Amino acid sequence: MRDVAAKALQKALPHLRRDPKMKATPGTIILVPDPNYVGGTPTPFNGATPLKARPNDGAEKIQNHENKTDNNSAAKKSEAKAAWMHPSEFLHLARRARTENDFARFTAAAKWRPTPPPEKKGVPSKGTPFQAEGKDSGKGGTLAGRGVPLGLLGERDKHGRDPLMLAAKQGNERTVRILLEAKADVKSFDVNHNTAIMHAAMSGFETICLLILRQGAPFAEPNSFGKYVSDFAEKSGLSALLAELAHRHEGGDGASPA
Numbered sequence: 001m002r003d004v005a006a007k008a009l010q011k012a013l014p015h016l017r018r019d020p021k022m023k024a025t026p027g028t029i030i031l032v033p034d035p036n037y038v039g040g041t042p043t044p045f046n047g048a049t050p051l052k053a054r055p056n057d058g059a060e061k062i063q064n065h066e067n068k069t070d071n072n073s074a075a076k077k078s079e080a081k082a083a084w085m086h087p088s089e090f091l092h093l094a095r096r097a098r099t100e101n102d103f104a105r106f107t108a109a110a111k112w113r114p115t116p117p118p119e120k121k122g123v124p125s126k127g128t129p130f131q132a133e134g135k136d137s138g139k140g141g142t143l144a145g146r147g148v149p150l151g152l153l154g155e156r157d158k159h160g161r162d163p164l165m166l167a168a169k170q171g172n173e174r175t176v177r178i179l180l181e182a183k184a185d186v187k188s189f190d191v192n193h194n195t196a197i198m199h200a201a202m203s204g205f206e207t208i209c210l211l212i213l214r215q216g217a218p219f220a221e222p223n224s225f226g227k228y229v230s231d232f233a234e235k236s237g238l239s240a241l242l243a244e245l246a247h248r249h250e251g252g253d254g255a256s257p258a
Contacts, residue, residue, distance in 0.1 A: 083108040087155040094163035094179070095170040106175060110163075110182040113151040153184050160190035161199070168200035168208050176200075176208050186217040193223040201232035201241065209233070209241045219245060 085093075085105065093106045156162050164184040167175040180186070189195045197217040200208040209229075213219065219229040233241040 083112040085109045090152045091155055091157055091163055091166055094167040094175050095172060097175050103174060107178050109152050110178050162188055164196045165199045168196045169203050171203055171205040173208055176211060180215050186212050186215045197229055198232055201229055201236055204236040206238040206241050
């Protein structure tokens with residue numbers, strides 16, 4: 001903004017030039033006599049004292065545009081801050097969201113992502129919920145995609161269950177859909193190596209099982225007790241899920257043992 005305003009003022013006052021060494025408050029330009037000026041009759045000016053000039057109309061418009069941009073940026077930051085909620089509340093809503101206000105707040109929080117911190121030697125800074133490929137989260141669940149911010153999707157309870165597992169276990173189909181749309185990790189597991197689809201199958205929520213399965217959830221790996229998704233599906237009488245697993249097995253998709 002100052003460069004454009006300075007050029008406009010120099011055009012009107014050619015005997016002056018901007019002094020880049022002197023600091024000025026925002027929206028103010030400091031002008032000093034131009035020793036290289038030749039020709040014309042300069043406007044009266046006390047060369048001993050620098051002139052503080054306001055930007056012209058064109059520069060004002062530019063300043064207003066910049067202010068508007070800054071305001072938009074501030075609004076976005078404010079919106080992002082409003083979207084964040086305490087992790088315990090997010091985990092609670094994953095299970096218990098019922099009202100439209102609950103779902104609206106949960107959706108905004110699910111989309112929230114932290115600003116990635118500076119990394120050292122490829123290792124994310126401590127204290128920010130990031131995924132790290134090939135490593136255990138410490139509370140259960142392999143985390144994929146090094147350096148990908150999880151936001152609140154990576155939060156877990158004391159049993160290592162993330163929001164998707166809790167929503168699936170509780171049968172909250174709407175929050176499950178919100179989490180899947182927000183790219184929740186369908187491959188993560190808890191301290192007992194139970195995945196989200198396993199939790200849904202154990203609780204008998206077939207529709208949720210199929211939703212998660214079609215998002216690429218693994219079903220060929222057992223939990224810590226040697227149980228597969230198909231075992232839970234059979235126990236809960238989930239015929240559609242068993243048929244889907246059998247179809248994937250026939251297609252060489254790696255279904256769990258019979």
